[in-house]
Amino acid sequence: MAPVSLDTINPKVLKCEYAVRGEIVTLAQAVQEELKSKPGSRPFDEILYCNIGNPQSLGQQPITFFREVLALCDHPSILDKSETRGLFSSDAIERARQILDQIPGRATGAYSHSQGIKGLRDAIAAGIEARDGFPADPNDIFLTDGASPAVHMMMQLLIRSEKDGILCPIPQYPLYSASIALHGGTLVPYYLDEATGWGLEVSELKKQWADAKSKGITPRALVVINPGNPTGQVLAENNQKEIVDFCKKEGLVLLADEVYQENVYVPEKKFHSFKKVARSMGYGEKDISVVSFQSVSKGYYGECGKRGGYMEVTGFGPEIREQIYKLASVNLCSNISGQILASLVMSPPKDGDESYESYSAEKDGILSSLKRRAKTLEDAFNKLEGVTCNKAEGAMYLFPCIRLPEKAIKAAEAAKTTPDNFYCRGLLNATGIVFVPGSGFGQVLGTWHFRCTILPQEDKIPAVVSRLTEFHKSFMEEFRE
Amino acid sequence: MAPVSLDTINPKVLKCEYAVRGEIVTLAQAVQEELKSKPGSRPFDEILYCNIGNPQSLGQQPITFFREVLALCDHPSILDKSETRGLFSSDAIERARQILDQIPGRATGAYSHSQGIKGLRDAIAAGIEARDGFPADPNDIFLTDGASPAVHMMMQLLIRSEKDGILCPIPQYPLYSASIALHGGTLVPYYLDEATGWGLEVSELKKQWADAKSKGITPRALVVINPGNPTGQVLAENNQKEIVDFCKKEGLVLLADEVYQENVYVPEKKFHSFKKVARSMGYGEKDISVVSFQSVSKGYYGECGKRGGYMEVTGFGPEIREQIYKLASVNLCSNISGQILASLVMSPPKDGDESYESYSAEKDGILSSLKRRAKTLEDAFNKLEGVTCNKAEGAMYLFPCIRLPEKAIKAAEAAKTTPDNFYCRGLLNATGIVFVPGSGFGQVLGTWHFRCTILPQEDKIPAVVSRLTEFHKSFMEEFRE
Incomplete structure (x- = not known):
């Protein structure tokens, strides 16, 4: 008798899904092994991982x-x-x-304060102040191993049962759906409007909030990802103000995923932190709870492997702060190199x-190259038959919509998979390019998308475009009505 | 209306406790601030943190x-x-x-495989093989940010509800009680026998297992900490064999906390991994599920701040392995420096x-000094009136028993705290020494203990001993009947 089987594990674990490292990536790893053992067995000689925001794995150099x-x-x-x-x-x-x-005993090998080394939090708070023009308190900073554990901590704090709802954008970064599933809550979806460049309409928030309430769900928090993942839009400040007012009015914690704050590629848009927007509206600690997530993995730094990040926690009483501190202390502290790096990205050379x-020069080189790559890929997608792609205003992704022929949808059904998965599998097998099917992020019923990072190095972009274009043509030929 | 209050957060978070960074430590930090702002305000000029296994914070040098x-x-x-x-x-x-x-693209700033970099897992598996004399598979290794996240992952996998029980030693390292509380399970206590040097009796395991079953609890796993934390004992191989047989018979996952594997101080005892013991009994993958936790924070390395560690997962079917992989992938990967360090501690210079x-020389210097410190502190405790302390065979702690006078117990009651907490508070206020009250680890009802690390540098040990001895004398004088 095996002590553990799928029938006897925690069903929340079974329910949790994380497409960014899901089926297509597992398949890609298998193809990569195949290429190693049988070179020449495929019409391509390397796998191009466009599934994940992992810049240095594709050649980006650290600062x-x-x-x-x-x-x-x-x-x-x-x-x-x-x-x-x-x-x-x-x-x-x-x-x-x-x-x-700043480190007691200069001991970089010691556990630090559970929120992180005080001097590093001072530097981060100063960096936030310089960015926002509003005060930041080092005691509000919790340093974490990347942003993911911070998100988990907030979900763990807020979710009591499946009656607690977290409003999440659809499409969303699947960390949120995974974390909500693991903590046993309910994801309350609000849909971004693809027709208006993935617009976030407050009317939609209100509608979904009311719908959740009518089902007996208590909405606890609103997740906003700005710049957007997987959707790449950058919110306008006015829109952010409406969102802040909505959260304030409905007593929602605003969970602001701001890890792409340095990744804005269009002159007409600018990053504004939600805390700054709230403060600029005159709302203080007592008016609204805002948690801002930041990470060393994104921006121009792209230091994913260092697992550094922080959350800035504002608008909670001391008794709740104590509970968050306790959660942080159970894991002792985040890694010190990641802590140091988080302080560096918020206080770079002057x-x-x-x-x-x-x-x-390094920073500008990376950001301007990302901007060019985003534009090239966006244009390439928009040239494909049946594909439309919104502007990449920020972040590291494009999330084009693909209208698949009925015959392709039937073929996917026969292959017991979703049409977007079917397309991505075909693409991988024919070209070595790894996209993540839109199903992993959520999409309006009956529409199909995929997420593609803008991270392949510039000299590889032409190959990505031509391989993709060629595959797409033959796919459409094959399945055209 | 504040969106979040103690009444509306996840009650599992409220329930969770972690004494190692709890009340006494918060108090110690306040006293430390006081010493900074008002030097000379106390009869001591520094806080001696003996609350936590954090060697480098007390001056131990890294390798x-x-x-x-x-x-x-x-x-x-x-x-x-x-x-x-x-x-x-x-x-x-x-x-x-x-x-x-071994790192694809030599990119130490990239997310790795979610289990960790394959080449590093190869080195770790080779290290385990060299240690145990039995094969180890790199695909069984999951690299993690220290051992704590690995423990959480297993609890998350196994615990479905409060009807699932995890057998834990009492006294235990409170990560276990905290993790079980956070995941909503039931801690099934088994008591270590202080009279036999914190012996782990299988008769006690059987009794508590049966008791849990009779209450409708399903025991899922058995936690064994070897060498013991906070109790410092090292299990005899024969005892380990009985434990393996018990787990096999009752279908329990054996969660083996082996982070102190390098910390054994007595010639008559030797560390044996539970996997090695199981294999030496002829039990393979199909017979028993064993998870071994290791960390870079302990041993002679003491690299707590690096957050490196791994678990070796054996005896689970591929479908369960896939679920563990999924849990690992949601957090992408552990930090690469910690991964590298975990490989180094398992494959040091030859x-x-x-x-x-x-x-x-560095390694031997640290381990022999720890051994001397353990003995000095053990002897000192045994000289105190009403205090008995078992031998420190391993790990980094002593857990002496203190028989407190009735008057002290009443005074604690009046101060609305437990007697062990009352003693530790008094000790901190009088001497700056930080111990953790036994209540944080669990103890037989009506007995009182505290945990003291053996980590203050050797030149500070005489001061610890004399300050402690002096405080203890005056405490006993004050509260003697």
């Missing part, structure tokens, strides 16, 4: 200054050696010293620092 | 080789520079190169490597 500081903090005993001056920039050496001075020029 | 490799992996562009040879040992440079070669001698 040199950040890595210098991390290396010095990892091995502080070289700080005073003469060779070190030849290997590291002087401001990186200086910054590493400053950081080490004009006049030795590294400033190279830092700026 | 140089490990930090060299981490720094080089953080900033690989210095690998080829001539100055680097002057700063780093040649085998650290070589090892960093090997590790980077005889003949340039760093071997210094590595061995």
Whole structure:
């Protein structure tokens, strides 16, 4: 008798899904193994992972200054050696010293305060203040191993049962649906309007909120992802104000996923944090609960493997803060390198620092290249038969809509899968390109999409476009009515 | 209307407790602030944190080789520079190169496979094989941010409701009670026998198992912490065999907390992993489910801040393995520096490597000092009136029993706290020494204990002993009948 079977595990685990690393990716890994053992067995020689926002896996280089500081903090005993001056920039050496001075006993190998090292939280709070023009309190910062554990913590805090609802955009980043499922709550969907560039209409929020209430669900929080994942839109400030008012009026915690705050590619849009918007409306601590998530994995830094991030928690009473602290303390603390990196991305080199020029060049190079790649891919999608793609205003993704022929939909049915999955499987098998089917994010019933990152390096983009275009043509030929 | 209050949060969060960073530690932080703002306001000038297994916070130095490799992996562009040879040992440079070669694209800033980088898992599996003399499969390894998230994952997998029970030692490390509470299960306590050096009797397991069953609880798993936390005992191999047989017979998953595997201080005891014991009995994959937790935070490495660790998952079918993989994938991956460090602690320098001698000297220095400190503290406790302390065979803690006078118990009652908490508060206020009250770990009703780490540096141990002894004397004087 096996002690554990699918019938006896936690059904919430069974229910949870995470498409970004789901079926198509497992298939891609198998094809990659096949390519290794049988080179030439496919019409392509490498897998192009466009499934996940993982810039450095596709060749993006880390920011040199950040890595210098991390290396010095990892091995502080070289700080005073003469060779070190030849290997590291002087401001990186200086910054590493400053950081080490803020760590009790300079012990980067010790558990820190459960919210993270105080001096690093000071730097982050100062960075938020500089960004927003409103005060930030280091005691509101909880450093976490990337943004995901922070999201889980808030879901764990808020969800009591399936009667508690979390309003989530559809399409959404599936961390949210996964976390809500794992914590046994109900995802209350609100639909982004594809026709208006993935617009977030407050009328839709109100409608879905009322609908949930009528079903006996208590909406507890509203998730907003801005810039959008997988949808790439950037919210207008006025729209954000309406959202803030809605949350305030209905007593919803505003869970603001702001991990793409540096990824805005169009001049007419600008990132505004939800806390700043709320403060600019005159709402303070007592008026609204806002949690802002930030991560070192995105932006121009793209340091996914470092697992750094934080949440800024505002508008909760001290007794609730204590409960959040307790949850953080059960896991002791987040990793110190990630903590250091989170402080660095919120306080990068300044004009006049030795590294400033190279830092700026690296940063601008990455962001302007991402912008070009986004545009090239967007244009390419819009040239495909039956495909329409909204503007990539921000984030790292495109989420084009594809109108599939009836014959393809039937073929998918026969293959016991969804049409978008069927398309993505075909694409992978024919080209090695990995997209995530729209089903993994949610989409209006009867519409089909896929998510594609804008992360392949620029010299690979032409190949992506031509392979995709060729596949798409032959797919449409095959299944045309 | 505040959207969130203690009445409306998840009651499982409210229920969860984690004493290792609980009330006494919060009080200690307040006293530390007081010392900073008003030096001389107390009869001591520093807080001695003996509450938590956090070696480097108390001055333990990291192993140089490990930090060299981490720094080089953080900033690989210095690998080829001539100055680097002057700063780093040649085998650290070589090892960093090997590790980077195992990372796709040498990208230490990319998300890895959700179980961790394959090459690092290979090294860990080889280390387990070398330790145990039985095969280990890299596909059984799940790298995690320290051992805590691994424990949470298993609890999340196994616990469906409060009808599911997890057998835990009492006293236990409160991560277990916290995780069980957060996941809504029932902790089924089995008591370690203080009279026999915290012996783990299978008769007690059977009794508590039957008792749980009679209450309608389904026991799902047995937690064993070996070497013991907070109790410091090391299990005898024969005892482990009985435990394995019990789990096999009753269909329990054996959750083996083996994070102190390097911390054994007595010649008559040796660490044996539960998987090795099970294999030595002829039990394979199909016979018993064993999960072994390991961490970079303990041992002689003590790298708590790096948040590295792994679990080795054996004896589960592929369909369950897939569910565990899914849980891992929702958080994408553990931090890469922690992954690298986990591979290093399982494959340290070997005889003949340039760093071997210094590595061995550092390792032996730390372990032999820990052994001396354990003995000194154990002897000191046993000299205190009304205090008895078992031998510290392993781990990093002592858990002495203290018989408190009736008058002290009444005074605690008047102060609305438990007697052990009352004692620890008094100790902190009088001496700056931070112990954790036994209530945080569980203890036989009517007995009182505290947990003390053996981690203060050796030059501080005499002060700990004399301050403690003095406080204890005056405490007993004050409350003697």
